[in-house]
Each structure stands twice: as structure tokens, then as C-alpha cells.
Amino acid sequence: MTLARLPSAVTGWLLATPLALVLGFFLVLPILMIVTVSFWTATEWSYGPDFNLENYVFLLTSPVTLQVYIKTFTYVLLSWFFCLTIGFTVAFFLAFHVRSLVWQVALFLLCTIPFWTSNIIRMISWIPFLGRNGLANSTLIELGLIDAPLEWLLFSDFAVVLAFVHLYTLFMVVPIFNTMMRIDRSLIEAARDAGASGFQILTNVIIPLTKPGIMIGSIFVVTLVMGDFITVRFMSGGNSASVGRVISNEIALLQYPAAAASAVVLLITVLIIIAAMLRAVDIRREL
Amino acid sequence: MERRTRSFFPLAIFFGLFVLFLYGPIITIAILSFQGPQGGLTFPMNGWSTHWFADLFEQQAVGDIWGAFRRSLALGMMVMVVTVVVSVMSGLAFRKRFPGAGALFFLAVASLIIPSILVSLGVGLLFDQLGLRVHWASSGFGAQLTWTLPFGLLIMFAIFNRFDPAYEEAARDLGASPWQTVRHVVLPIIAPALIGVALFGFTLSYDEFARTLLAAGSYNTLPLEIYGMTTNVTTPVLYALGTLTTVFSLAIILSLLAVVWLMRRRAGRAG
Secondary structure, eight states, X not given: OHHHHHHHHHHHHHHHHHHHHHHIIIIIHHHHHHHHHTTSEEOSSOEEOOOOOHHHHHHHHOHHHHHHHHHHXXXXXXXXXXXXXXXXXXXXHHHHTXXXXXXXXXXXXXXXXXXXXXXXXXXXXXXXXXXTTSHHHHHHHHTTSOSSOOTTSSXXXXXXXXXXXXXXXHHHHHHHHHHHHTSOHXXXXXXXXXXXXXXXXXXXXXXXXXXXXXXXXXXXXXXXXXXXXXXXXXHTTTOOOOHHHHHHHHHHTTOHHHXXXXXXXXXXXXXXXXXXXHTTOOGGGGO | OOOOOTTHHHHHHHHHHHHHHHHHHHHHHHHHTTBOTTOOSSSSOOSBOSHHHHHHTSGGGSSSHHHHHHHHHHHHHHHHHHHHHHHHHHHHHHHSOOTTHHHHHHHHHHHHHSOHHHHHHHHHHHHXXXXXXXXXXXXXXXXXXXXXXXXXXXXXXXXXXXXXXXXHHHHHHTTOOHHHHIIIIIHHHHHHHHHHHHHHHHHHHHTOOTTTTTTSTTSOOHHHHHHHHHXXXXXXXXXXXXXXXXXXXXXXXXXXXXXXXXXXXXXXXXX
């Protein structure tokens, strides 16, 4: 028995080696490097080995840090809420109201295609809509709803959350749709036969059974928004700061040890959030 | 056929609005990229022309976008091939029990959900300390693989969770070696799904930005070039470039989807 299993373990390892090497060199080592550098000292023009906690002390005592984290969590909560409500509704429609499989697949693909196109272009494409003379403002003025163009449409927190929802709702639709498609339809029939209304079926049968998908989508949206630095910079016009943006600014100023310390704190925050969410679901079972 | 419930129509309208939300902005910039030479970044259209597309072909106007395009294309191909090969190998590996499988899977998932800026910063620092020069084809390539490989691996799990092991058993019973089983039985069956992995590998690399930023060195990939343009280009040439690269992405996506469809149809006919 053990003899028969040994070769299988060996071939298993050989086959997994390339993945392990790539992740080892481009994920594990870089993270260790960041942790190391976070204890180093920066001079005006360089940075070098040292062991001090100054970067952390500065980071954790700065009032800016708290503000930035509050801002980031606000983005995370709002984006998560809208991605979830929209994503769930779309997946619900596809899974339970579209009846032919061909149509389901076609409409599902229609929803996922933007995922394979450029995020930056998708952000840029909001300019003609939200700009001062954009479609939204001119329409509202024409309808007589406002007198002067709204300034908060583009380059604002509103625009940041809008862009997040635009970019990341797909990450909710896909896992939720996937979980919904595996729900045994006879359970719904049973609920209906037992006299449940459509709404009761939704809240008592479908939502509980869809939880794993909701959780996977939520992990994606939360981590993507937590670590983002481009969407916030671009859509806020440089006016808002999130954790990711602070790190990218420090990098731009060549303050690598400070950036590394901020990155470590961000990583720990994200890991705590995910650990809390992962307790609820085993990803491998859901694919 | 069952009568449609009352909730169908509101939901259908909601879905339609969602699709409009997804595609509306990109369609708008596609229209605006045909602005006349005097036109601006917003409506109204100031005449129609292909002026801004022509502008893209003048080197000095907007930096080295064609060089960036060529680099992104080459990088996308490299990432695509490596993603498919490594994902298949790891997918096969995870079907066996090997020590450390759990840890490796955890690492792959971590790679997917780790904030991209950490990969970017870490790879940059690592190469700096090792005395290596960051370059899109070395550090940039590796940084992108940390994003595409986990997707590839998850797709492989999805594929093998639906794979009927009876085919392999049949091949083994007929005397096929493990390699022959993989080569002549497993690979042909999963081939259409591998096109999906390739699609992820190429398009995610072609549009990747956050992880490449600090790892690409002095030669920009296309998304980095476009990102640079957003700060100093205020003409519809930006839209023209956006439209072209989106059309290119769509062409790749649709042709790969068409290949999947054809393979499925052929397989269906043969079976």
C-alpha cells in the first residue's frame, strides 16, 4: 500500500514543482523581502540593512494612518454592498429566470467579457459620462433637475465607488451564479409544494444555499478594493487617499522601508479579514 | 411550459440595465474616438473623423505605444503558454496525494487575493537586492504569473471535479502507461477547457497593471503606457487607443470562444 502510493506522491511533487518554484520566487521571497525591508532605515538617497521599528512606530502613531484606513474601509463596505446586491440579483435572474441553458451561457458570457478587457480603459471610459460637461450633467440640466453641473460626479468618492462596482461586480456574479446552478431544483419545488411564497423560497432556501458563492465573491471584492491604488487615484482625481495609494506614493518617493512597513500592515489587515470570512467556506469544494 | 412569474420582467429589466452599465461607458468612448480634429473629451461630437486613430500612428504624438503594444503582446504570449502548461501540470498533481499539497494550494489562493501592490513592491525590492535588473520579460513576467497561475489552477480544479475517472481506468485496463493515458485520453478530453485557461492567461497578462508597475523596468507594457498617458494626454487620442486595444481584446476573446465552441461541437459529433 505504502509502496504503491510512494511513486504517486513523487510524480505529484514533480508535477507541482513549477508552480511551487514560481510562487516561491515571485510571491514568498518578495513578501519576505518586504517584511525584512520594513525594519530597514531609509537615507535621503538610498536604504540599507538595519533593525529598527521606526517605520512601524511612525506609521502606527500617525493620525493619517487611521484616516486612511477609515477611508479605505468606507470604500470597501460601499463597494461590497453594491457589488453584492447587484451581483446577487443578476446571478439570481440568470440562474432561476432564464430557462434555456444556451441563453444562460450566452448571457453569462456577456456579463464576464469585460473582465478580460483593460481596467484602465474601463475607468477612462467614465470621463464622458461623469465629467463637468458629461452626459450625466447635460441630461440632468436638460431635464431641468439641476441648474449648474454637479461637481461631485467625476473625481470624487462617488466616482471611486462607482468604478469599483463597475469593475468588480463580475467577481460576485460568477461565484454566486456558479453556486446557484448547483442548487437542487427539487428543493425549490418542495418548498413551493409546502406552500412557500416566492419571497420565502428566496430567503429560506436560495440565499442560505448560495452562501459559499457569496462568501467567495465577497473575499474577491474586499481584497481587491483593500489593496487598490489606481482606481482611487484616477477616479478621485488624486483627491482621496486609500491604503494602497499611500504605499504607492511612498514608493514614488523612494521611501521603500516606509512603503514596506505600510505594506506589511495592509497585508496583516487583509489576512485577518479573509481568515474571518474563510471560516465559513471551503473554496475547493465549490468549483 | 410554466408561466413566467411576475418577478421575471422587473429582473429582466434590471439585468438589461446592468449590461448597459457594463458596456455603456466603453461604447461611449468608442463613439467619441471618432471626434473631429477639434473635438474634445466629452459630447457633443465636433464632426466625425478618424483623425485620432491616425494620430496613434505618429510616433512623436503619444510616446512609444507601438513598442509597448509589441511588448505586451510578447509578454501575453509567454504568460499564456506558461500558464497553460504549469496549470495542467499542477492540476494533475493535485489529483494525487502528495505531501505539502494543502500548503501549496493555500499559497496559490494567497497569491490571488494578496494586494497586487505587495507583489509589485516585493518583486522590485527582491530584484534590487539581488542586483538583478527589473525587466518586463523577467521580473514583470514572474509578477504576472502570480496573478494568472492561480486562476489557471482554479479552472483546472473545476475541470477535474467534473472529469470522469472511468476514462483513465479504461485506458489503464487497455495497457496504457500513465504518460499515454495523459497524452491520449486526459488531454484531448480537457482540451476545450484549456482554451479557457489560455484565454485567462493572455488577457489577464495583456491588461495587467498593478503587479507589473514596479516590476517592468524602463520599457513599459501597454497598460503602463496608457496609465502614463492619462496624466498628460487630454485629447480623444486616449479614447482611440482605448477603443483599439479593447477591440483587440474582444477579437482575442471571441476567437478563443469560437474555438471552444467548434471543439465542443466536433467532440459532440464524434461522441
